[in-house]
Amino acid sequence: MSDRPTLYSFRRCPYAMRARLAIASSQVECVLREIILRDKPDHMLEISPKGTVPVLELPDGTVIDESLDIALWALSEHDPELLLAPIEGNLDEILALILTMDQQFKPLLDRYKYRFHSEPESAFTARDDAAGFLGHLNERLQDRAYLFGSRISLADICIVPFVRQFAFVDKDWFFSQDFSDVIIWLNVFLDSERFAQIMPKFSIWKPGDNPILFPGNSHPN
Numbered sequence: 001m002s003d004r005p006t007l008y009s010f011r012r013c014p015y016a017m018r019a020r021l022a023i024a025s026s027q028v029e030c031v032l033r034e035i036i037l038r039d040k041p042d043h044m045l046e047i048s049p050k051g052t053v054p055v056l057e058l059p060d061g062t063v064i065d066e067s068l069d070i071a072l073w074a075l076s077e078h079d080p081e082l083l084l085a086p087i088e089g090n091l092d093e094i095l096a097l098i099l100t101m102d103q104q105f106k107p108l109l110d111r112y113k114y115r116f117h118s119e120p121e122s123a124f125t126a127r128d129d130a131a132g133f134l135g136h137l138n139e140r141l142q143d144r145a146y147l148f149g150s151r152i153s154l155a156d157i158c159i160v161p162f163v164r165q166f167a168f169v170d171k172d173w174f175f176s177q178d179f180s181d182v183i184i185w186l187n188v189f190l191d192s193e194r195f196a197q198i199m200p201k202f203s204i205w206k207p208g209d210n211p212i213l214f215p216g217n218s219h220p221n
């Protein structure tokens, strides 16, 4: 077992992006093991039989296999950007918004994304319903650069990977919608050093590989 936490991750998974964003912000150095979903490593399935990424194994053997829990763990270790202490509102309100997006927006996003070609009618209904949640985010972002104030918080890093996924199903449609403050917020994220830092093309891990340390040295901004 490593003396650093080990993170099983899949680059394009929004949940794994959430975990990497929180870990990058915390600057807690981990060993990153990039996986592919159709060929999950035995060790990952041993420590987390439910088989979803991200999974974090701590040096003491503790396993955390929910993305939000990983984010909260990393930031409770070190939170130099004060992601857990928003300028407006409080952590409970942040967690409530993340939960709403995970429980209500994400299923709509999946229906939209996975039925886009096969069942467009159902996909477009889901898209319209999902857009209602973006309208709500847009209202928040009309008066502030980030969801809970003028600086980034846990809410932004947890939610933005899912909005990115939603946007990328049909970019022409998304970027012509009237939730313009969500579009600005997403674009700021996509252009950020923070995003670049979590999205290098990691090579797929196999036992015996040299450890890939994550995050690298640069501080996100």
Ligand SMILES: N[C@@H](CCC(=O)N[C@@H](CS)C(=O)NCC(=O)O)C(=O)O
Pocket (backbone or CB within 6 Å): 010, 012, 013, 014, 015, 016, 037, 051, 052, 053, 054, 065, 066, 067, 068
């Ligand atoms: N509630 C979990 C969900 C994680 C999740 O569903 N991850 C997807 C990838 S984005 C996954 O691993 N799915 C398993 C599979 O496709 O085999 C979390 O927040 O970590």
